[in-house]
Every structure is written in C-alpha cells, then in structure tokens.
Amino acid sequence: MKRWVVIxxxxxxxxxxxxxxxxxxARASSTLSAGFYVGWVSLVARTDFNGTFSxxxxxxxxxxxxxxxxxxxxxxKIDNAGSGGASIxxxxxxxxxEDLKMDxxxxxxxxxxxxxxxxxxxxxxxxxAAMGNTFQVPFNPAAGFYSTSSTHMALHTxxxxxxxxxxxxxxxxxxxxxKLIAAEITAIQFQINYSSDTGMGGxxxxxxxxxxxxxxxxxxxxxxxxxxxxxxxxxSNTTSTQTGWK
Amino acid sequence: xxxxxxxxxxxxxxxxxxxxLISLACTLSQxxxxxxxxxxxxxxxxxxxxxxxxxxxxxxxxASQEDITHPxxxxxxxxxxxxxxxxxxxxxxxxxxxxQIAIDNAGNMDVKFTENAPEPENLPxxxxxxxxxxxxxxxxxxxxxxLPNDLDPNWMSNxxxxxxxxxxxxxxxxxxxxxxxxxxxxxGSIQPxxxxxxxxxxxxxxxxxxxxxxxxxSGSLWEEPKSDALIQAELTIPGALLSDPEQPEAGELKIVxxxxxADVPAITLPAAQVGTVQPQATx
Numbered sequence: 001m002k003r004w005v006v007i008x009x010x011x012x013x014x015x016x017x018x019x020x021x022x023x024x025x026a027r028a029s030s031t032l033s034a035g036f037y038v039g040w041v042s043l044v045a046r047t048d049f050n051g052t053f054s055x056x057x058x059x060x061x062x063x064x065x066x067x068x069x070x071x072x073x074x075x076x077k078i079d080n081a082g083s084g085g086a087s088i089x090x091x092x093x094x095x096x097x098e099d100l101k102m103d104x105x106x107x108x109x110x111x112x113x114x115x116x117x118x119x120x121x122x123x124x125x126x127x128x129a130a131m132g133n134t135f136q137v138p139f140n141p142a143a144g145f146y147s148t149s150s151t152h153m154a155l156h157t158x159x160x161x162x163x164x165x166x167x168x169x170x171x172x173x174x175x176x177x178x179k180l181i182a183a184e185i186t187a188i189q190f191q192i193n194y195s196s197d198t199g200m201g202g203x204x205x206x207x208x209x210x211x212x213x214x215x216x217x218x219x220x221x222x223x224x225x226x227x228x229x230x231x232x233x234x235x236s237n238t239t240s241t242q243t244g245w246k
Numbered sequence: 247x248x249x250x251x252x253x254x255x256x257x258x259x260x261x262x263x264x265x266x267l268i269s270l271a272c273t274l275s276q277x278x279x280x281x282x283x284x285x286x287x288x289x290x291x292x293x294x295x296x297x298x299x300x301x302x303x304x305x306x307x308x309a310s311q312e313d314i315t316h317p318x319x320x321x322x323x324x325x326x327x328x329x330x331x332x333x334x335x336x337x338x339x340x341x342x343x344x345x346q347i348a349i350d351n352a353g354n355m356d357v358k359f360t361e362n363a364p365e366p367e368n369l370p371x372x373x374x375x376x377x378x379x380x381x382x383x384x385x386x387x388x389x390x391x392x393l394p395n396d397l398d399p400n401w402m403s404n405x406x407x408x409x410x411x412x413x414x415x416x417x418x419x420x421x422x423x424x425x426x427x428x429x430x431x432x433x434g435s436i437q438p439x440x441x442x443x444x445x446x447x448x449x450x451x452x453x454x455x456x457x458x459x460x461x462x463x464s465g466s467l468w469e470e471p472k473s474d475a476l477i478q479a480e481l482t483i484p485g486a487l488l489s490d491p492e493q494p495e496a497g498e499l500k501i502v503x504x505x506x507x508a509d510v511p512a513i514t515l516p517a518a519q520v521g522t523v524q525p526q527a528t529x
Contacts, residue, residue, distance in 0.1 A: 038429050040421040040488070072420050089416045093361065118359070118382070120413050144413070146393055146406040148359070148382030172397055194491065198459055201490065230490065234430045234458050245318065245428040245436055245467075 032084075032131055033197050037076040039233030041090060041188070044069050045206060046227065047181065051220025058104040062218050065097045066181045068141060074190075075125070076135075076200075076233050083128035085135075086190065091120040092141040096178040098170065107158020111167035115150040115174040119143065119182065133192045136207070142183035147175040184224075185209060190231055201232030319469055319476035320425045321415050323505055326475055327351050330508040335422035338485035338497030343422060347414075354513035355386035357414065386410045387515055402515040421488075424479045424501050427463055431456035436467065444468050445506030447477045454481065461486050465501075479503040 047066040052059065072090030096115040102108060119141045129135075154167035185206050193202030206226060213222040323331065328351045334344040346358040360381040384391045384406075391410035395401040407413050419425045428436070435456025442451045449468040456463055465481035481501040486494035 038426060040426070042421070042488075071422065073426050089420060091417050091420055116382070120417055122416055144407065147395070148393070150397075232487070232490070234487075236429060245425075245431070 032078050032082060032192070032195060032200065033235065034078050034080045034082075035235045037078075037199065037233035038236045039074050039076075039199070039201070039231065040072065041074045041088060041190075041204060041229075041231040042071050043188075043204060043206075043229040044227050045185070045209060045225070045229075047222055047224050049215055049218075049220060049222040051215060051218030053218045058102055060100065060102040060218075062101075062215075063099045064215070064222070065095075066178060067095045067097075068182060068185070069093045070141065074231055074233055077125060077128075078131055079128055081128075082131060084131045085125035085128055086123075086137050087125040088121070088123050088137055088139065088188070090122075090139060090141075090188075091118065092182070093118055094141065094145075094178055094182060096174050096181070098174065100166075102160070104158075104160055107156060107160035109154070109156045109160050109163035109166070111152065111154040111163060111170070113150070113152045113167060113170045113174055115147060115171070115178050117145055117147045117175070117178055117182075119145040134189055135192075136187050136189040139185060139188035139206070140183065141185055142179050145179045145182055147178075150175060188229075197235070199232065199234040201230070204229040204231050318425055319474050320418055320423065322473050322475040323477065324349075324411065324415055324418070326473060326505075327353055328508060328510055329505055330510065331503070331505045333418065333423060334502045336500045337422075338488065338495050338499060340497075345418070348508065348510045348513070350510040350513045352512065354388070355384075355410075355414075356510075356513050357384045357386060357391075357410075358382070384410070385513060385515060386414075387513065392515060400518060403518045422499075422501065424467075424476070424481050424503060427458075427481060427483055427501070428454070428467075430458045431463060432458075435463070439466070442468055444478045445504065447505075447507065449477050458487060459491065463487075475505075476503065477505045 045068045047064070049062070049064040051063075052061050054060070070090050070092040072088060072092075075087045076084060077086075078084035094117040097112070099110075099112045101110045121139055121141055121143055123137050123139065150171050152167040152171040154164045156163035187207050188204055189207055190204045191202045192200050194200060206229070209224055210226055211224045213224070214220075215222055323329075324347075327349055329349050331347040331349075332344065333347075334342060336342040341362045343359070343361045346360070348356045358381055382393075384393055386392075389409055389411055390405035391407040391413070392402055392404070393406050398404065417423075431454070436452045436454050439451040439453045442449050447468075447470045449470050452467040452469065454463060454465045454467060461484040463481065463483050465479065467476060468478035469475065470477050479501065480503075483499040483501070484494075485497040485499065488499060489495035
C-alpha cells in the first residue's frame, strides 16, 4: 500500500508540473486574443496652482485646483487578424476650487469659490484598425458638460471694497473656465501592460494634458498632472451582438 | 518481519484512474475560465423594443453601435412609468454615490445624484465640508434635461441635454451599475431562484454566482418578466477586479438597485420668464 501511495503522489506531482495552477496574466504580449472585451476605465486628472502677485500697495496670494474624475465603461473588440477598436462611455465629475487673499493698505479680502460639474462622453468604436500595445480613442469631457452646483464665500477687513462682488463674479466665471479646462482633453490613450486569454489592462494617458502653464499676472506654475489613469477589460463570453444577461 | 510490498493490479488501475481524474479536472478548470460550457433555462431575455437606447457623441461606423445599443433589463427599467429607482454603489475605499430617479406617469423624470462630500484637504480654505452641496438634480421633461440654476433665471428654457434618457441609460451602464458586471459573467452564472414580490412587482428571482478572472461576482437579481425590467439587484464585486491583477485592491464594490411602484407627482418645469418659451412634455 505504501508503494501505491508513493506512486500516486509521484504521478500527482508530475501532473501538477504539467498543469500548473492559473498564474497571473502575462505582461503585455505581442498578440492579443481575438474577442469582445468589456470592462472599466478610471482616471483622475488635475491642475494645481499656487501663485502670488505684488504691487507697491498690495500683495495677493492665489491658489487653484481643477480636478476631473472619470469612471466609466470600456469595450474593446479584436478580430482574428489582430485589428480592432474601442468604445468608451465615460462620465466625468469635475470640480474647481480657488482661493484668493489680497492684502492692501486699506484692508484685506479673502474669498473662496467652489464649482462642480459633470459630463458624459461616449465614443463608439469605428472601423477596425491595427492594434498594438497602445490604442487611442477620442475623449472630450467638455462635450455634454453641465455645472451641477457652485458656491462662494468672501470675508474682508478694513475699507477694501468689492470683495463680495469679486467672489460672486468668479462663481459665474468659474463655470465657463472649468469647461475650458475640460476642453483641453481631446483623447485618451490606453497602454496595454498585461494581457491574457481572459483579459487585459494597464495604464492610460491623456495626450497633451501633462504640462505646465502660467496664470498671468501671478508668479508660480500651473501644474497639469494625471495622478491616476488605469483600465482593465475582461473577455466577454457572449458576442457583442447578443443581448440580455446569462 | 516486514511484509513484502507488492503492487497489485487493482492499485495500478486506481493509479491510472487518479491520473485520468486529475487530467480531466485540469482540463475542465481551463475550460471553466475560458469557455462557457453550459447554458441555463429561464434566462433573463430582454423583450424586444422598438428603438436602440444609446446615442453617440462622436462619429463611428454603424457596426460599432452593437457595443452598447442593445436594450437590456436595465434599459427596460428606465422605460417604466410611475416608479422610483435608487441605485447606490459603495466602493472599496468606502466612498459611495447614489442616483435616485422618480418617473411620473408621463415618463418625465426627476433625477438626483448624490456623492460623498469632498475630503477637507480638497476644499477651498474656510469651507465647511458639511456645507458643501454634493448632490445635484436634473428635471427631464419631454426627454430633455434641465438643470435648476439660481444663476440663470431662464434655466427652464435652456436644456442641457436634448436626449437625456440616452445619457442616463449610458451612465447607469458604467462601472457603478450592475449591467457591465453581469455582461462579463460566463453562461450559467445566473440561476433562477423562484418567484418573489418586490417593490410592488411580481418578479422572478435569480442568484448570481460567477467567476471572472478567478474572482467571484455574487448577488441576486429580481426581474419583472412581462417588461423584462430589472426591478432589484444586489451585487458584490471583488476589489481585485477593479485593479491591476498584480496589485489587487482589497475590499469590494457593492451595487444595490431598488425600484418600486410609486404615485409620482407630475414632473413639470416652472413657468419661464416673459419672452421665453415653456417646453412641453411629449406623450
């Protein structure tokens, strides 16, 4: 009986070596498995600015943050020839938060403005094109943009005037400015970092987004960054032309 | 004295059978992750409806419309009248968002979005996080969406979306809704579990239990068979499916959908300012 156990164990180990357990997906392969993939894309893009402006009679400190957070659906289709394309449905929530503090000999003004907006961008896959380790689709969060809410607050000391009015004016203006910032995004590029027979994914980027800019007349740099942009899709077991759920 | 060990023919046969079983198990496990091997009866099959449910913002070939234009039970829910819908998703980070939709008997909608309050460090200086309005509301009349806006006295004359039903359907098919995850599941992952009564509807209940990339998506669905509308859903999606497989995120995404029949008051727009035209709801 002991020999039977030894033989069985040996055979078992042999087969384990032949049929290894499912491993993590391979890193980006040169050939992508044909099929219809469904999954998600998630991104956070932002701008950060801190600057100052001085005159003989005043000193102003200004800070501004624009933040765009998108979470949506990504669909990829790859044919047997390795060609394909992608569709996205990508709702984006956007915020703009700014603070200004001005000190003059007549007093000081401090105001803050917050603006919130949303959009939903849809791009449907076009004719199949060659798929490499990157693919790009149009993405414009300014399309379908609408402001959802905004608020402002202002405090002043001394004889300085116009603080409250400036804050109110900026609340209305910021809605337009936030849309202009969103309009700077025109595409999203997907980098395939890993792929397997069952799915693929990786990082994404917004071409032209990461940059620096100035906001005259302030000193300082407006930094455009992309702290997060990831995606992952899973091979659908149904064809894309089927409807309903299993 | 030790008993001499010999291998009997029956033991050899058992060994061969064991090898065969292991081989079969390995082969089946590979099929299980790659190819569906079974179909169930009593599936959620959408009733055919006349129009596609998705539009497009950018040009694309007709062939690509197949990606998102096929109505599913989530779309059929939005087609119901006199109903209240609440869709809430709680992410692994514990942040959450919810969408509340009231649809009156004319098909007009009141849509509210609620998100977590922003983190204090992301707020302008001096702002009280509790004072920040994190919800927004849209009125949908005649299919067009209007955003009540204190800064625009004529907001009721300026729709922000000409076909909001399409937009809403697309948003609810995002990663915080149930549809995208149900689409990933292999055949056989949704099994009938009898009849039930929820939200004033007589429904068929289904148990969800399926694997995507070795991660189990589980929960329950309740479908109204006549309209093929998804009336209720409770889904749990592992955080690992929301991240790079080599850096799996802990926790879960929980999606809860509840709909119920309701006597929703007629949803209309306030009177427009003089000189503007009041939009009319279309039947």
